[in-house]
Amino acid sequence: MDFTSISPQPAAPDAPCPYEPGDQVQLTGVYEICHKDGGKRMALLLRHQHFPQCNQCGMEVRFRLLKAAPHIREDQDFQR
């Protein structure tokens, strides 16, 4: 697995949240959860998962990548 192609560009503070519930997570990392009411929380999401719906905002919740950070099992030095 080649992770050099990943661009861990830090998102701007006011950047839009592009990911919707149901989208597939492309990169493991820390995501900001953008709630409909403006609340912001962070969470770790794993690649190949799907972004979940929010219990409060449902499909209105959005996500954006703050920091790509491969899970240890995704690091080639720790695979077998």
Ligand SMILES: [Zn+2]
């Ligand atoms: Zn919410």
